[in-house]
Amino acid sequence: MKFIKIFTIIIVVVSLIGGLWAYNTYKEIYNSNVDFKNKEYRYLLVPTGSNFNDLCLILEEKGFVVNINSFKKTANLKSFINVKPGRYKVLNKMTNNALISMLRIGDQSAINITFNNVRTIAQLAGKISRNLELDSVEVVKYFNDKEIQKKYGFNSSTFISMFIANTYQVFWNVSISQLTKRMAAEYKQFWNDNRIAKAKKIGMSQSEVSTLASIVQLESVKRDEQDKIAGVYMNRLRIGMPLQADPTVIFAVGDFTIKRVLKKHLETDSPYNTYKYRGLPPGPIYLASPNTIDAVLNYQTHNYIYFCAKEDFSGYHSFASSYNQHINNARRYQRALNKRKIYK
Numbered sequence: 001m002k003f004i005k006i007f008t009i010i011i012v013v014v015s016l017i018g019g020l021w022a023y024n025t026y027k028e029i030y031n032s033n034v035d036f037k038n039k040e041y042r043y044l045l046v047p048t049g050s051n052f053n054d055l056c057l058i059l060e061e062k063g064f065v066v067n068i069n070s071f072k073k074t075a076n077l078k079s080f081i082n083v084k085p086g087r088y089k090v091l092n093k094m095t096n097n098a099l100i101s102m103l104r105i106g107d108q109s110a111i112n113i114t115f116n117n118v119r120t121i122a123q124l125a126g127k128i129s130r131n132l133e134l135d136s137v138e139v140v141k142y143f144n145d146k147e148i149q150k151k152y153g154f155n156s157s158t159f160i161s162m163f164i165a166n167t168y169q170v171f172w173n174v175s176i177s178q179l180t181k182r183m184a185a186e187y188k189q190f191w192n193d194n195r196i197a198k199a200k201k202i203g204m205s206q207s208e209v210s211t212l213a214s215i216v217q218l219e220s221v222k223r224d225e226q227d228k229i230a231g232v233y234m235n236r237l238r239i240g241m242p243l244q245a246d247p248t249v250i251f252a253v254g255d256f257t258i259k260r261v262l263k264k265h266l267e268t269d270s271p272y273n274t275y276k277y278r279g280l281p282p283g284p285i286y287l288a289s290p291n292t293i294d295a296v297l298n299y300q301t302h303n304y305i306y307f308c309a310k311e312d313f314s315g316y317h318s319f320a321s322s323y324n325q326h327i328n329n330a331r332r333y334q335r336a337l338n339k340r341k342i343y344k
Helices: 002-030 052-061 068-077 096-105 121-131 136-143 146-151 176-190 193-201 206-219 223-239 246-253 290-297 323-339
Strands: 041-046 086-091 111-114 167-170 306-309 317-320
Touching: 041 052, 052 068, 068 096, 086 096, 111 121, 121 136, 136 146, 136 176, 167 176, 193 206, 193 290, 206 223, 206 246, 206 290, 223 290, 223 306, 223 317, 306 323, 317 323
Parallel strands: none
Antiparallel strands: 041 086, 111 167, 306 317
16 A cells, blocks of 8 residues: 555656656747847848857847757757758747747748849949848859850850849848859840840840940939930941940949049040940940830930930930030030039
């Protein structure tokens, strides 16, 4: 009888211990271990090559979990060892179980990256590195690789035209080769049969269209006159007149703060200086938007040869068929520049 009582007591004690262990384990797994105060979520960046210890260090130092030991215990219970790099959306009040499940399967959140306001490969690389894990130096090196350029059908001057100005969703830890392949696919999708046919109709390659569009976009952000400006440049190309596009001179000089192109700038010896060299420059001087590319493909037919910014600084332009008319328009604009003390 005494033995039975002792045995019963042992069973009860063991059950209590087991129950307490189970309860604590349950708490470790399913109770919230994330507290961002008033924030709904934060993004956790797990670099490529990170191991479990690296992950724990990031979680602890960046304040993603309240109790790192609790996280480690749950990870051990769930046999979570292999870490997948990426950008993860960690919700406030998230449990260890939910956090580990997300990290285990690599359920990362895509990031929006916008390609605009870019003139050079270096600027493009900078924009990429600011948003993604990629290093800008490595991106520049990859983009300047002649074999890579040739692989996708471009050269050092035209390669940038493969990046159609737009917003794309990509993963933070995408490799440079994966990103380039993705942009090539986006380029191919943009240049559908209809656009290719229009380019052929106006006697231009896809890269040449992108090059002219880059000039047009820097000349005017007004969509309702971009096709008209494109028509001016098409007229100049048709009659063999130099394009004389100020944005190309600024690109040739390399000083993108220039607001007023002066005579000294026009003396710059560069194939991008369309005052010195006839025809289109070697490649785009800016990432043109899809709308501007379409404005070139659907350029307005007219007799204008010249255009000049309006003196009211509205962003619109005055167009002219004769040089004398153009000179009068230009003088009005120059007087307006002088009045505002814009000399360079």
